[in-house]
Amino acid sequence: MELGWLLAWGAALLLGLRVLMELSAAANFALRIGLYSVLCVVGSALAAPVCVLVNGGRSVKNMRIIKAVVKSFKYFFGLRFEVKGLQNFEVEGPAIIVSNHQSILDMMGLMEVLPDGCVQVGKKELMYAGSVGLIIYLGGVIFINRKSTSSAKMVMAEVAKTMVAENVKVWVYPEGTRNCTGDLLPFKKGAFHLAVQAQVTGTAPVAHGFLTDFLSSPGKIKVEVLPPIETKGLTPDDVSDLTDRCFCLMRETLFRLSGRPAQVKDSS
Numbered sequence: 189m190e191l192g193w194l195l196a197w198g199a200a201l202l203l204g205l206r207v208l209m210e211l212s213a214a215a216n217f218a219l220r221i222g223l224y225s226v227l228c229v230v231g232s233a234l235a236a237p238v239c240v241l242v243n244g245g246r247s248v249k250n251m252r253i254i255k256a257v258v259k260s261f262k263y264f265f266g267l268r269f270e271v272k273g274l275q276n277f278e279v280e281g282p283a284i285i286v287s288n289h290q291s292i293l294d295m296m297g298l299m300e301v302l303p304d305g306c307v308q309v310g311k312k313e314l315m316y317a318g319s320v321g322l323i324i325y326l327g328g329v330i331f332i333n334r335k336s337t338s339s340a341k342m343v344m345a346e347v348a349k350t351m352v353a354e355n356v357k358v359w360v361y362p363e364g365t366r367n368c369t370g371d372l373l374p375f376k377k378g379a380f381h382l383a384v385q386a387q388v389t390g391t392a393p394v395a396h397g398f399l400t401d402f403l404s405s406p407g408k409i410k411v412e413v414l415p416p417i418e419t420k421g422l423t424p425d426d427v428s429d430l431t432d433r434c435f436c437l438m439r440e441t442l443f444r445l446s447g448r449p450a451q452v453k454d455s456s
């Protein structure tokens with residue numbers, strides 16, 4: 189009898205949530221973000237011991253495991269991904285990847301395209317986000333202190349040396365924070381200094397219209413990897429131009445993916 193009541197209450201709750209999601213777009217979004225957070229926390233707790241057992245601790249190789257787990261999340265939301273330009277990651281030698289960053293949800297899109305041996309740059313506070321922080325640490329994410337420019341620059345200078353020595357790709361979010369306005373924030377220049385310091389083969393901009401597509405249920409998320417910009421031979425004097433070029437390319441692509449007319453605006 190008690191089990192019967194429990195099932196009845198459970199069914200009523202699910203039905204109630206379903207109706208709420210149908211009636212209110214805000215409730216729909218909040219519930220889906222809630223489910224995503226639960227999946228991240230539980231997925232991280234389950235994946236962390238696997239990463240330690242398979243790769244012995246913090247290593248970029250763990251990103252393969254993390255990627256497999258995060259890629260399964262789309263089935264909970266009925267999402268599909270339309271990925272274009274993956275071949276643009278096939279550059280010889282180290283490279284920088286830059287992408288827009290709309291929300292915590294972006295990780296689902298990023299994992300659809302993340303190449304092997306690619307480390308990401310993240311704010312150091314992420315380390316303290318419970319099991320999610322642990323998995324981010326295990327995945328080899330490079331942590332920077334956004335409150336100290338000199339310390340962030342020092343970390344980036346070390347990254348420049350490592351990426352050349354170990355032939356790795358580095359993924360940076362040049363807006364430096366989440367931004368869900370549908371447009372881009374002016375780019376910070378760290379990624380582009382890094383490209384020049386490491387004399388990388390290319391800087392590949394990635395653009396996605398994640399949030400717009402996530403809100404239209406069931407969404408088809410568009411992610412596009414643009415052709416890399418050759419950065420070998422550039423000097424520190426070229427950093428501003430390189431930053432502007434990437435900004436314009438990415439903004440144009442973001443607007444196209446979101447189905448809005450292109451607008452003209454510079455990065456300053």
Ligand SMILES: CCCCC/C=C\C/C=C\CCCCCCCC(=O)SCCNC(=O)CCNC(=O)[C@H](O)C(C)(C)COP(=O)(O)OP(=O)(O)OC[C@H]1O[C@@H](n2cnc3c(N)ncnc32)[C@H](O)[C@@H]1OP(=O)(O)O
Binds near residue numbers: 327332
């Ligand atoms: C299994 C289940 C798993 C479930 C969980 C799901 C997924 C998780 C798993 C893994 C995914 C991890 C994802 C992590 C995502 C993290 C995203 C973020 O955290 S974004 C925020 C952090 N990132 C950034 O901030 C990068 C962008 N910022 C920069 O590049 C900045 O420039 C900076 C280097 C941080 C410095 O910033 P600051 O504001 O302090 O200074 P300015 O940018 O204003 O620069 C001042 C001045 O210095 C010059 N400059 C900058 N960098 C350099 C340099 N390296 N060398 C020389 N000079 C530099 C810059 O040009 C400015 O000078 P000027 O004004 O004259 O041009």
Ligand SMILES: CCCCCCCC/C=C\CCCCCCCC(=O)OC[C@@H](O)COP(=O)(O)O
Binds near residue numbers: 224225291292365367
């Ligand atoms: C003991 C503490 C427990 C904390 C539990 C935290 C639970 C978090 C639940 C779900 C979060 C999933 C996060 C996926 C990783 C997303 C990385 C990310 O998007 O970081 C934001 C950062 O780029 C920019 O931060 P700001 O926009 O500047 O801010």
